[in-house]
Amino acid sequence: MSEFLQHIANTLILGGTYALLGIGLTLIFGIMRVVNFTHGELYTFGAYFVFLISSVLGLNFLLALPVAIIAGLVLGALIELLLLRPMRGADIDTTMLVMIGAMIVMQNSEQLVWGGVAKSVSTPFPETPLVIGPVSVSYLRVFVLVMALLLIAATYVLINRTKLGKAMRATFQDRDTAALMGVNVRAIYTATFAIGSSLAAAAGALLGPAYVISPHMGDIASLKAFAIVILGGLGNITGAAIGGFILALAEELGAGYVSSGYRDAMGFLIIIAVLLIKPTGLFARAERIG
């Protein structure tokens, strides 16, 4: 039983970050119909930003997260303005190729700047774990979970309770009608891509210190993000949030009770099952955005 409780605690901790990873990706796909292959690189970018601020410049660790979020916003807006805006109206395959190219360039730039050897960030959190009954977790991971939940809540409020969010939802439902109603669709696209990117950077900034930071960390992160998005339904934010926790649960219980060799396969087995039974994702019937 205590092992099971530990697995559930691990699921919550891991699921929070998976959800954060999935939301940024699903937001961009839902509104812009762009498959963002740079998602994992934006995640890596966020992680290196924390390394830069807290380890290279020696500034406060807690300062790193907001700065990484802002840097992610800026970089995302730049990618949208320079790469995606000129491609508007091009078919989805062309845009996809451009994004794959951008991913390769970003990954190699990271390698050029930081080298191939992984970096580790020290944090102000105590090394002794937080123990509650049979469950034990590190303070850093609790901080990561809390911040991830806050960011997910903030995204939810932004989309459902603000004017920008309303414009985003309108654009999602019908781009042309939204434009006729006076929504500046081009600005909405830039904002959407910037927000989605900053969520990826935030996930990297949170998880980088928990793991090690390397130029290839984005590969596995984007793979998981895609899995979560398919699981939750493309463009479905609530679906991505829940999908993140489901993937974490599948991996955790799969490794704990089936076989650790199939840990990463568990998530994909679920996805195959979902695609066979409910191809639009688990939560397709809910309102698709927000």
Added chain:
Amino acid sequence: MMKFKLLAGAAAFAVLAGTAVAQESIKIGVNEPLTGPFAASGTYVTNGARIAADEINAKGGVLGKKLELVIEDNKSNPTEAAAVTEKLVTRDKVPVIMGAWGSSLTLASMPKLMEYQVPMLVETSSSGKITTSGNPYIFRISPPSSVEAAAFKPMVPKMTIKKVDFLVINNDWGRGAAEDFGKMLKGENIQVGLVETMDQSAQDMSAQLAKIKASDADTLMVTTAVEQLTLVLKQAAALGMKKQIITTGGSQNPDQLIAQAGSAANGTIHLATFAPWQPDSTPNPQAAKYFIGEWKKRGFDFPGVTESFRGYDGIRTIAAAIEKAGKPEPEAIRAAFWNVDVKGLNGDIKFQKQGPSGKESGQSVPNVYLIKIDDGKVVVPTM
């Protein structure tokens, strides 16, 4: 017109190739992971190799020619490792290669060595299969897991171990280590419990560790490289795991663990193949001191020494073989490997025959040490 361009291109290529031959140097291919999950280790080994080449060249080179390392990145990926081997042989025309760090990387390169009949000195890989599969182009200076396990055997009764769980990297190296150590431990009447694996690029091992934490074993043996090992130790500490942790494989870089895993590294025990903390008690103190001094002089981090010495020993062994062969040609170097006797930093490097007769691989038997991290310091327990 098109034809003319092609001809011009071919001519230019021939000229370029010609100048490459005209340079008085002997090329040695270096096939290492410089990016990907094993980047830290591969970079250490490559820097060790550079020190050896520079040292040899400063003394006049080999056969009157300078050594030239042709370094290629195999990206921690077996497919790339095979491609790098092919590239080094066919494009750079190297007569001998050092590589490829990981067992899976080396195993993927081995058919290419057979195909092109070029010898490779294996500096780090641990899988038993490498020297027992009948590849006569393989000469290994690192200990296979079975040798590590045999070296650990006499220490086992002096430690308190009743039951062991394994957590290993899910490749030829990790699975081989679990098998060889498991066999040895069973022979010592020690129970073997769980054998859990982790993907080489996995960053979160909490699920496996939660399962291991709940088992009744008192000891956990971990086999992986330093980056993943750091995460395992941190995550085990976060789960409040109280088991004794022993690591194998020689790529643990204890000082790096202390720096990056902090107090989570305390109390952990490691089987290492070089103990640079007391250079005077290494098998070859003079060379060890020179190497450590040169390593520091170049501004590299001290923790890398436990890994980089293999690159240094590897290139010195290759240079000795070329010297004995009398000419930088693959077949002559392959034959000469059997006659080398190099004073390595971790004992004498001499190759013994291993594998099916008629197509044996070479295996040198280095020393294996047990070290412990105690209160943020490396100690060598006396046993």
